[in-house]
Amino acid sequence: MTPEQRAFLDGLVARIRSLPSVDATGSTAERAYDLDTVRTHLIAPWRSIVDRLTDSVDAQLAALSSDEHARLRVLQESPSLLAPLGLARDEVTHSRLLAWFLAQKDDVGETCRRSWLGLVGLDATLPTDGWRVSRERDLGGHGRLDVHVEIPGAALVYVEVKIDAPERKNQLADYRAHLQAHRGDHPHAKLVFLTPRGHEGTSGVADVRLGFDTVVARWLPHAVGSHPTAVYLRAWLSALARDVLRQTGAPGADWSLNHRNGALRLLRPPGDAHG
Amino acid sequence: MVERVSDIAAFVFAHGDEAEEIVFGEEDIGVLSAEENDAIDRAHAHTLDTIEAILVATRDAFAEKVKGHACAKNLKRGRTRRSTMRKNRSVGMPLVLGDASASITMATWGRATMGIHIGMWTHARHVQAVERAVKNAHLDLQVWQNDAGNHFVTAPVPVAGESIDDVAERVGSIMAQLARPIVDAVLANKKEK
Numbered sequence: 001m002t003p004e005q006r007a008f009l010d011g012l013v014a015r016i017r018s019l020p021s022v023d024a025t026g027s028t029a030e031r032a033y034d035l036d037t038v039r040t041h042l043i044a045p046w047r048s049i050v051d052r053l054t055d056s057v058d059a060q061l062a063a064l065s066s067d068e069h070a071r072l073r074v075l076q077e078s079p080s081l082l083a084p085l086g087l088a089r090d091e092v093t094h095s096r097l098l099a100w101f102l103a104q105k106d107d108v109g110e111t112c113r114r115s116w117l118g119l120v121g122l123d124a125t126l127p128t129d130g131w132r133v134s135r136e137r138d139l140g141g142h143g144r145l146d147v148h149v150e151i152p153g154a155a156l157v158y159v160e161v162k163i164d165a166p167e168r169k170n171q172l173a174d175y176r177a178h179l180q181a182h183r184g185d186h187p188h189a190k191l192v193f194l195t196p197r198g199h200e201g202t203s204g205v206a207d208v209r210l211g212f213d214t215v216v217a218r219w220l221p222h223a224v225g226s227h228p229t230a231v232y233l234r235a236w237l238s239a240l241a242r243d244v245l246r247q248t249g250a251p252g253a254d255w256s257l258n259h260r261n262g263a264l265r266l267l268r269p270p271g272d273a274h275g
Numbered sequence: 276m277v278e279r280v281s282d283i284a285a286f287v288f289a290h291g292d293e294a295e296e297i298v299f300g301e302e303d304i305g306v307l308s309a310e311e312n313d314a315i316d317r318a319h320a321h322t323l324d325t326i327e328a329i330l331v332a333t334r335d336a337f338a339e340k341v342k343g344h345a346c347a348k349n350l351k352r353g354r355t356r357r358s359t360m361r362k363n364r365s366v367g368m369p370l371v372l373g374d375a376s377a378s379i380t381m382a383t384w385g386r387a388t389m390g391i392h393i394g395m396w397t398h399a400r401h402v403q404a405v406e407r408a409v410k411n412a413h414l415d416l417q418v419w420q421n422d423a424g425n426h427f428v429t430a431p432v433p434v435a436g437e438s439i440d441d442v443a444e445r446v447g448s449i450m451a452q453l454a455r456p457i458v459d460a461v462l463a464n465k466k467e468k
Contacts, residue, residue: 033321038283041314042297046286050293052306088422090399164396164425166367166376169353199363243422246385258295258383 050257057261068267070224075248075263076255078238088243092136094212095146095161097236098194099135101219101229102149108229111222117155119218120192120208126154142178143171146194155188160206162195163244172201196244212240213247217266241266277328280433280442283318284325288432291382291389298322323361326381328439329391329446330366331357333379336447337368337454346370346451346458370454374398375461377454379446381432390429391442393450397425400468401461408460414452428453 042049064072080088087093101112113131118124130152137148147159158179160172176191183189190207193199198211216237223233241248247262249255255263277284287294297304298319303312341347349369360366365380378394397405402424409418409426416428428449433442 033283033317035281035283035317035321037310038314038318038321041308041310042318043283043286045311046290046293046297049297049304049307049311053296053304056304056306083422086422086424090423092399164378164394164423165398166353166369166378166396168373200359246382249385256292256385256387258292259385261296261300 053261054257057257057264060264061260064267067221067224071220071267072263074220074223074234075238075241075266077251078234079251080239080243081235082239083243088239089163091146091161091163091165094163094240094244095159096135098159098161098215099133099147101233101236102147103131103133104229106227106229108222108225108227108233112219112233115218115222119210119214120157120190122155122157122188122190126151126188139175139178142174143168145175150186153185155190156183156186157190157192159192159194160201162193162199167201172205176205212244213266216240216245216247217268220266277321277325278439280325280435280437280439281321282435284322285433285435287318287322288381288389290387291432292385292387294389295383323364325439326364327357327361329381329433329442330360330364330379332439332443333391333446333450334366334368336443337377337450340447340451341454344455344458345462346454370395370458371461371465374401374465375458377450379450389432391432391446393428393430393446393453394421395426395453395457397457397461399423401464404460404464405457408456409453412456414456416449416452418453426453426457 061072082088082090082093101109102116103109104112110128113128114124117126128151132150132152134148135146137145139145145158146161149155149157149159156179158175160167160175172191172193179189179191191205192208192210193201193206194210194212194215196212198209198214200206200209219233220237223230223237238248238251241263242250245262247259247266249259287298298315304315307315338347338350341350349372352369352372354368355366363380364382365378367376367378369376375395375397378392378396380392380394381389382392383389384392395405405426406420406424419427419429421427430446430449
């Protein structure tokens with residue numbers, strides 16, 4: 001570094017140090033956020049705000065339709081089959097369950113498949129003849145994919161599931177490269193990153209960022225019947241809501257405001273995909 | 276940059292369960308006045324700035340404390356972006372690539388108050404070895420395990436007036452205590468297998 005460069009840098013550092021500190025308790029920060037406004041209009045009336053919000057949530061719950069009540073009961077009453085097994089947040093287990101429901105040949109499986117197509121940005125009326133689902137598929141040097149869905153001649157969907165573990169370096173980019181190289185005659189090819197709330201992957205190359213919250217909301221209507229697949233689906237979706245999303249409380253427990261409002265959000269299906 | 280925890284941020288942390296709906300909720304609450312909604316937006320921005328400052332400083336403090344240990348080797352790989360930290364209120368860092376990682380998350384996770392949750396994820400094949408290692412380390416920490424067997428310590432959230440550096444120091448220190456035996460166990464277990 002030349003003396004001129006050093007002098008320039010020293011001057012720059014001195015100038016930065018002379019700027020007013022943006023300390024949360026200091027006057028600059030106080031002005032930037034106008035924390036007095038927050039004290040007056042949020043902290044002081046906090047209890048009143050909580051009461052109004054609670055009343056609003058309770059009024060919405062009281063106004064649910066009978067179908068929505070049936071869905072709410074799924075969340076309130078279904079025990080988790082996975083927690084006693086120590087698998088409540090296990091990615092491999094949830095991937096297997098997702099693949100299992102997508103592969104069911106009965107009516108529940110078919111409705112799940114149809115809404116799944118919409119969730120991953122595909123036409124929900126695509127013909128699903130020959131639909132094939134596999135899990136933990138070895139992609140050679142590109143890694144091991146959690147769920148692989150193929151509709152011959154129509155679509156190829158790669159799904160990577162993450163709950164607690166971080167994305168391996170370039171993991172999605174590797175899957176993207178493999179998908180491009182192997183899409184063959186499939187006009188549609190989608191890379192889906194499925195996380196609790198539709199987070200963006202580190203490498204950010206997924207076509208669809210999908211959240212388990214959206215899956216729960218979309219599949220809850222299919223879980224209220226008496227068909228054995230629906231019964232199992234209830235247990236899984238309820239476990240997802242409680243253990244993966246932490247959106248609802250334990251069965252029979254007195255739910256907090258957060259849990260009650262969380263359940264309301266799951267009863268109102270959001271948009272298909274975030275990405 | 277936030278350097279100290281304000282009374283506002285401390286209040287939000289202490290009322291975590293309610294704050295999840297009021298301050299961090301994604302939907303406009305129809306039953307509030309324009310002034311109250313404006314105050315919520317300001318509190319939200321300020322609290323997120325505080326959380327981001329805590330996460331960044333704690334990540335740095337942890338890296339400093341494990342310098343020279345095997346924990347430090349992969350810390351700079353896959354660093355979480357600040358925007359992602361703000362969105363998730365969490366930062367993750369690899370410890371042993373594909374086998375162990377650490378995270379710091381500021382959330383309620385169903386409790387009334389927010390906590391600073393320090394998590395150590397390990398691949399399922401290491402869980403038993405890691406459980407033994409944590410037990411044998413006799414750590415002076417309240418360690419708990421989730422259903423998958425991963426180890427956590429929930430540190431109290433900061434109080435008003437606490438400096439970000441002090442928060443990072445105490446949380447980074449807990450992380451380092453927990454991470455060392457876990458990473459040692461994972462590496463030994465990998466060698467055995």
